[in-house]
Amino acid sequence: xxLIFRLIDVVLxxxxxxxxxxxRALLAVLLVAPLCAAMGVMVVNFRMAFFSDAISHSAFTGxxxxxxxxxxxxxxxxxxxxxxxxxxxxxxxxxxxSVDTVIGVFFSFAVALGIVIISARKSLTTDLHSYLYGDxxxxxxxxxxxxxxxxxxxxxxxLFFFNQLFLIGINEQQATAQGIKVRALEYAxxxxxxxxxxxxxxxxxxLLITAMLVVPAAAGRNLAGSVRAMFWWAIAAGLGSGVIxxxxxxxxxSATGATIILIACLAFLASxxxxxxxx
Amino acid sequence: MDARDQTxxxxxxxxxxxxxxGGIEILSGVNARIGRGEITALIGPNGAGKxxxxxxxxxxxxxxxxxxxxxxxxxxxxxxxxxxxxxDRGLPVRVMDFLCLSQQRLPLFVVSRKQKxxxxxxxxxxxxxxxxxxxxxxxxxxxxxxxxxLASALLEDPTVLLLDEPASAVDRTGExxxxxxxxxxxxERRLTVVMVSHDLSMVTRLASxxxxxxxxxxxxxxxxxxxxxSSLSSCFGEDKxxxxxxxxxxxxxxxxxxxxxxxxxxxxxxD
Numbered sequence: 449x450x451l452i453f454r455l456i457d458v459v460l461x462x463x464x465x466x467x468x469x470x471x472r473a474l475l476a477v478l479l480v481a482p483l484c485a486a487m488g489v490m491v492v493n494f495r496m497a498f499f500s501d502a503i504s505h506s507a508f509t510g511x512x513x514x515x516x517x518x519x520x521x522x523x524x525x526x527x528x529x530x531x532x533x534x535x536x537x538x539x540x541x542x543x544x545x546s547v548d549t550v551i552g553v554f555f556s557f558a559v560a561l562g563i564v565i566i567s568a569r570k571s572l573t574t575d576l577h578s579y580l581y582g583d584x585x586x587x588x589x590x591x592x593x594x595x596x597x598x599x600x601x602x603x604x605x606x607l608f609f610f611n612q613l614f615l616i617g618i619n620e621q622q623a624t625a626q627g628i629k630v631r632a633l634e635y636a637x638x639x640x641x642x643x644x645x646x647x648x649x650x651x652x653x654x655l656l657i658t659a660m661l662v663v664p665a666a667a668g669r670n671l672a673g674s675v676r677a678m679f680w681w682a683i684a685a686g687l688g689s690g691v692i693x694x695x696x697x698x699x700x701x702s703a704t705g706a707t708i709i710l711i712a713c714l715a716f717l718a719s720x721x722x723x724x725x726x727x
Numbered sequence: 728m729d730a731r732d733q734t735x736x737x738x739x740x741x742x743x744x745x746x747x748x749g750g751i752e753i754l755s756g757v758n759a760r761i762g763r764g765e766i767t768a769l770i771g772p773n774g775a776g777k778x779x780x781x782x783x784x785x786x787x788x789x790x791x792x793x794x795x796x797x798x799x800x801x802x803x804x805x806x807x808x809x810x811x812x813x814x815d816r817g818l819p820v821r822v823m824d825f826l827c828l829s830q831q832r833l834p835l836f837v838v839s840r841k842q843k844x845x846x847x848x849x850x851x852x853x854x855x856x857x858x859x860x861x862x863x864x865x866x867x868x869x870x871x872x873x874x875x876x877l878a879s880a881l882l883e884d885p886t887v888l889l890l891d892e893p894a895s896a897v898d899r900t901g902e903x904x905x906x907x908x909x910x911x912x913x914x915e916r917r918l919t920v921v922m923v924s925h926d927l928s929m930v931t932r933l934a935s936x937x938x939x940x941x942x943x944x945x946x947x948x949x950x951x952x953x954x955x956x957s958s959l960s961s962c963f964g965e966d967k968x969x970x971x972x973x974x975x976x977x978x979x980x981x982x983x984x985x986x987x988x989x990x991x992x993x994x995x996x997x998d
Contacts, residue, residue: 493818544749610834611827618814618825618864625785625807626829626883672819673863675828679836 449589464698472592473584473704477690479595480648481660481708483602485686487644488665489679490637493617498548499536499638500658502555503645506532507654509562510646511579516565522591525579526646532558533642537635582653582705584694591650598647602640609633614675652705660705663712664689670719685715737797738763738887738919739784744792746779753779754790755942763797766913766920768934768950770927772963775941777923778810781889784921799886806880810892810923812872816865822875823847823860830882850878854908870901877908881916888912890922894929902926906933927954 453471464470491500510528514521532554540550566576578586606613616623616630624630645657652660668682693708700707739761746754754776761767769777783790785807796803820828824835826847831840851857854874859867867875873896880888890909894902906929913920924930930937930950937953939946939962946958 493815607834607837608832610836611829611831614820614835615828618818618820618828619809619812621787622807622809622812624787625809669817669819674819674821675824675835676839678819 449592464695469585470694470698472587472589473694474691475592476584476587476595476651477694477708478687479592479599480651481664481686481690482683483595483599483644484648484652484657484660485664485668485682486606486679487602487641488661488663488686489668489682490613490617491641491661492665492669493614494637496641497658497662498551498555499533500641500645500661502536502551502558503529503533503642504649504654504657505555506558506562507579507646507649508576509558509565511576512562512565512569516569521579522650525649526643528558529646530639530642533638534635537638541631541634579649580653580655581703582649582651582656584651584704587650595647598643602644605636605640609636610679613637652708653703656705656709659709659712660686663709663716667712667716667719670716670723681719685712685719689715736763737761737795738765738799739797739921740793740795741780741784742793742795744780744783744790744794746776746783746788746790748779748788753942754783757792757940757943759938759944759947761919761921761938762936763799763919764917765936766909766922766934767936767938768930769921769923769938769940770925770930770962771940771945777940778891780940781807781891781921781923784889796887802884802886804883804885805887805889806883806885807889808873808876808880808891808893810895812876814864818863818865820864821860822851822856822862822864822867825864825875826850826879826882829879847878847882850881851875853881853912854878855904868901869896870898870904873897873901873905874908877905877912881912885916885918887919887921890920890924892923892925894924894926902929909933927959930954 452475453468456465456471456474460474465474491497506529507525510525511521513519513528514524517524536551536554539545539554540547543550612623612628612633615626615628616633620630645661648657648660664686665678665682667685668678668680671681672678689712690708693711694704696702696711697704697707737760739759741757741759741761744754744757745752757776757780769780771777779788782788784794784796785805796805823839823844827839827843828835830843830847833840848857848860851860854877856871856874856878859871859875862871864872864875873893893905893909897905909920909922910933912918922930922934931954934950936948937950938944939953939958941962945962946953952958
């Protein structure tokens with residue numbers, strides 16, 4: 449890590465990049481922002497924003513369960529989030545109910561369970577703030593390592609399956625007819641998305657993590673005229689708002705996650721104006 | 728077995744096929760034989776199970792019974808054109824993007840391989856749609872989308888092509904163009920084509936064999952043999968006599984014939 453921190457000193461000789469916590473925060477943003485944007489392209493194509501919301505809100509319960517049972521809440525929130533994600537996909541594939549109904553049920557279950565636990569143990573409330581709003585400035589080296597591993601796993605997954613996932617997003621039936629293993633890919637994607645959402649909560653906060661997936665991808669879609677352009681515009685919007693948001697946080701002393709999302713929303717508004725003018 | 732007999736062998740054999748969806752039996756004891764290198768039309772009233780039969784052939788729905796699709800030179804490639812291709816029309820997907828997505832493993836955001844683009848362009852050429860290559864998928868008309876879908880199907884180098892109501896989303900001109908394409912592709916690529924259609928004019932002009940379906944096979948055989956009033960009445964119901972008089976293809980029905988272009992079993996003797 450020392451080497452990376454020294455490299456940051458050389459590349460970014462600015463006051464905001466001097467403190468060690470800002471260097472770690474910058475690394476976290478550089479990993480999480482493009483990761484969310486890349487996975488977000490599929491969230492937008494699959495219309496999975498509500499799915500992501502259910503996972504992120506389940507983190508609330510994951511943290512409460514961790515504290516309740518004396519397990520590191522950063523672990524329990526990931527495990528609980530992944531279980532909720534796989535549960536949603538599993539029931540959706542076996543049920544004739546619409547996907548938003550299935551997600552609604554899981555969402556309600558996760559949040560209700562969390563509220564029951566927290567209301568019964570009032571002392572837990574104070575521990576939840578950093579998860580609600582995110583706390584990238586306290587991110588640790590092991591957490592950075594976890595983010596880097598997830599980044600590489602998602603990069604490998606997209607490298608192999610992006611095209612097939614995109615075809616599923618265009619038309620699931622046709623993708624099936626073309627021999628694509630739709631179910632297996634949906635499970636794998638949901639698993640990775642649940643991991644991305646729960647890991648990124650440390651940076652953005654559970655209230656706004658879905659925005660980190662959806663807003664850059666939506667801006668990318670407004671600006672792009674092709675699949676490739678949509679992907680790279682989404683990455684640029686995610687990365688740009690992540691870094692600008694983090695730097696702004698240093699000077700404004702505001703919550704990092706919310707600042708990043710605010711910048712991303714401005715980028716989206718600009719892209720929307722461009723899309724309207726183009727029409 | 729001489730060459731002609733060989734080509735007359737079945738491309739698809741269906742034995743005692745039963746499909747039940749949501750507790751309702753959609754297909755009940757269907758037996759059919761679809762000749763290799765022929766254009767076979769599946770006709771029948773709404774809800775007869777025509778699309779279900781195609782989906783069963785694709786293995787996309789559970790069924791009881793047996794469907795055997797013969798290999799052609801060791802290859803088994805079935806392509807499918809759905810009746811309606813519904814998608815998010817706002818997606819920034821160009822026609823070439825769409826065709827390359829199914830062709831290459833490497834993600835499109837990294838590279839669009841030259842060789843795959845050339846193949847996609849050739850497929851577009853085959854369906855007279857090269858000029859659409861840079862258009863957004865969502866901006867295509869019904870007929871244009873149908874031809875792009877046909878190009879997408881051709882990219883899989885199919886031995887069997889399944890078409891579900893190809894005339895439903897296009898106007899008369901588009902239908903004529905599409906029929907011409909199917910006829911030409913059938914000849915050039917020696918495809919086995921199975922086509923669901925309500926358009927008996929199209930069936931008469933394109934298909935060499937017809938299967939009349941209403942949960943089970945009511946009649947099957949050469950187009951001219953099956954497309955007669957008694958057979959159609961048993962398939963669509965007696966009251967559908969009105970249908971015959973109200974449609975422009977009535978005249979063509981009365982002289983239902985083998986396709987003039989030799990697309991029937993006779994021509995495939997050279998296969």
